[in-house]
Amino acid sequence: xxxxxxxxxxxxxxxxxxxxxxxxxxxxxxxxxxxxxxxxxxxxxxxxxxxxxxxxxxxxxxxxxxxxxxxxxxxxxxxxxxxxxxxxxxxxxxxxxxxxxxxxxxxxxxxxxxxxxxxxxxxxxxxxxxxxxxxxxxxxxxxxxxxxxxxxxxxxxxxxxxxxxxxxxxxxxxxxxxxxxxxxxxxxxxxxxxxxxxxxxxxxxxxxxxxxxxxxxxxxxxxxxxxxxxxxxxx
Amino acid sequence: xxxxxxxxxxxxxxxxxxxxxxxxxxxxxxxxxxxxxxxxxxxxxxxxxxxxxxxxxxxxxxxxxxxxxxxxxxxxxxxxxxxxxxxxxxxxxxxxxxxxxxxxxxxxxxxxxxxxxxxxxxxxxxxxxxxxxxxxxxxxxxxxxxxxxxxxxxxxxxxxxxxxxxxxxxxxxxxxxxxxxxxxxxxxxxxxxxxxxxxxxxxxxxxxxxxxxxxxxxxxxxxxxxxxxxxxxxx
DNA sequence: TCCGCAAACCTGTCCTACAGGTCTAGGAAA
DNA sequence: TTTCCTAGACCTGTAGGACAGGTTTGCGGA
Numbered sequence: 001x002x003x004x005x006x007x008x009x010x011x012x013x014x015x016x017x018x019x020x021x022x023x024x025x026x027x028x029x030x031x032x033x034x035x036x037x038x039x040x041x042x043x044x045x046x047x048x049x050x051x052x053x054x055x056x057x058x059x060x061x062x063x064x065x066x067x068x069x070x071x072x073x074x075x076x077x078x079x080x081x082x083x084x085x086x087x088x089x090x091x092x093x094x095x096x097x098x099x100x101x102x103x104x105x106x107x108x109x110x111x112x113x114x115x116x117x118x119x120x121x122x123x124x125x126x127x128x129x130x131x132x133x134x135x136x137x138x139x140x141x142x143x144x145x146x147x148x149x150x151x152x153x154x155x156x157x158x159x160x161x162x163x164x165x166x167x168x169x170x171x172x173x174x175x176x177x178x179x180x181x182x183x184x185x186x187x188x189x190x191x192x193x194x195x196x197x198x199x200x201x202x203x204x205x206x207x208x209x210x211x212x213x214x215x216x217x218x219x220x221x222x223x224x225x226x227x228x229x230x231x232x233x234x235x
Numbered sequence: 236x237x238x239x240x241x242x243x244x245x246x247x248x249x250x251x252x253x254x255x256x257x258x259x260x261x262x263x264x265x266x267x268x269x270x271x272x273x274x275x276x277x278x279x280x281x282x283x284x285x286x287x288x289x290x291x292x293x294x295x296x297x298x299x300x301x302x303x304x305x306x307x308x309x310x311x312x313x314x315x316x317x318x319x320x321x322x323x324x325x326x327x328x329x330x331x332x333x334x335x336x337x338x339x340x341x342x343x344x345x346x347x348x349x350x351x352x353x354x355x356x357x358x359x360x361x362x363x364x365x366x367x368x369x370x371x372x373x374x375x376x377x378x379x380x381x382x383x384x385x386x387x388x389x390x391x392x393x394x395x396x397x398x399x400x401x402x403x404x405x406x407x408x409x410x411x412x413x414x415x416x417x418x419x420x421x422x423x424x425x426x427x428x429x430x431x432x433x434x435x436x437x438x439x440x441x442x443x444x445x446x447x448x449x450x451x452x453x454x455x456x457x458x459x460x461x462x463x464x465x466x467x468x469x470x
Numbered sequence: 471t472c473c474g475c476a477a478a479c480c481t482g483t484c485c486t487a488c489a490g491g492t493c494t495a496g497g498a499a500a
Numbered sequence: 501t502t503t504c505c506t507a508g509a510c511c512t513g514t515a516g517g518a519c520a521g522g523t524t525t526g527c528g529g530a
Binding site: 012016020023024027028029030049052053056057058059060061062063074076077081082084085088089091092093094095099100102103106107110114161162163164166167 | 247251255258259262263264265284287288291292293294295296297298309311312316317319320323324326327328329330334335337338341342345396397398399401402
């Protein structure tokens with residue numbers, strides 16, 4: 001299927017491809033169990049070692065879930081694997097903070113609009129709750145940060161497009177590292193309260209089902225964050 | 236670092252975390268070599284089996300590159316791993332085509348604008364070349380498709396944000412499967428020529444360095460594609 | 471100083487073994 | 501008859517040894 005997994009005499013690569021094909025052809029869904037390692041081993045005509053390494057590869061991408069005593073199980077995607085990838089990309093200077101910021105902005109303006117259109121009432125309440133909590137814990141940066149991150153993820157989930165939630169979730173680690181910089185760059189309490197107020201207005205636009213307003217608010221949020229970072233000389 | 240890799244007595248998970256930490260703490264860059272498996276094995280106090288499975292996990296995410304006789308080397312991210320993940324998400328109905336379409340639209344409107352601002356002359360020429368080639372091979376759908384995909388990826392690369400190229404690249408496989416549907420849904424040659432004309436106009440807007448126009452063109456492109464698919468009853 | 475080669479090094483694969491977790495068939499109890 | 505429970509079968513996680521063949525390195529010669 002893919003070049004990197006297809007070098008001739010790359011047994012593990014072939015096994016990965018074969019197992020991925022197996023999932024596809026048998027139309028397996030999350031929770032469904034694959035054949036045992038020894039069975040795969042004899043079916044694919046490779047050692048159990050090779051099968052195990054192939055299974056690990058797929059588990060790393062969270063296509064599979066492995067567990068002692070349990071047969072390999074088809075899994076749902078989650079953002080952990082992607083998170084590791086993004087972190088690595090930043091580490092090796094393949095991606096910089098500004099690029100992540102731009103990607104977030106691009107996507108989050110959309111998730112805000114979609115969330116306004118599609119959020120359930122429960123989601124609206126949750127989003128407002130995070131925005132409110134940010135204002136309440138104004139003196140405890142760690143709490144503000146966690147609510148901020150949770151706020152944005154809640155919006156992403158409310159957009160009803162799991163791709164957005166997946167991608168934005170993958171930025172979490174990076175955000176956790178850069179967030180305090182943004183916080184410190186807002187030197188006065190007034191600025192910090194203004195940021196929180198913006199979150200709350202955004203939450204209310206989403207709750208009110210107003211996509212234009214939600215998108216505009218999200219744009220303003222990113223504009224002001226970016227301005228704060230630039231002012232602090234970070235970007 | 237991550238929950239899924241931290242279950243106590245999950246040796247492989249610990250090894251993955253330790254190796255990822257190693258890369259981070261030593262600030263290794265693509266091409267740099269890690270210690271040999273046996274060295275890692277004794278440093279981490281686990282068997283070579285465990286080390287190998289950990290290395291495979293990281294290689295699956297393309298954080299590492301493995302090769303017979305070669306020590307593990309730090310790698311650049313590429314879209315293959317992400318591609319497998321997206322394909323799987325579609326397979327298990329976690330993601331549907333429309334959601335991918337919306338993600339693409341959201342991101343590609345941005346890449347079009349950025350490409351107009353940042354493209355090099357060589358990139359502008361290449362983008363125009365793909366658009367031209369689409370029109371030339373109008374009777375050979377496969378060729379049109381490949382140029383279409385290459386066109387969009389070239390725009391993504393010209394945006395100078397590797398995240399966008401990474402994400403859009405991951406949609407390639409899905410696009411290859413759905414593209415022919417869109418093609419067939421444009422029943423007349425006139426419609427198909429109109430689509431190609433739109434690509435060419437977009438390419439020219441990017442070459443002319445006009446971001447507003449490029450973004451608007453990209454929006455029109457997605458609107459008309461979506462309309463064609465809806466008309467065909469696909470979405 | 472440069473080149474080439476042999477030895478040292480390293481990975482890919484296979485095998486065996488066993489501890490301990492999980493599942494299931496079938497018997498016991500209600 | 502149905503439900504519950506358990507013993508045994510099944511399965512994975514980890515360890516360690518072996519060897520083929522690819523890669524790197526440092527030595528010796530030109």
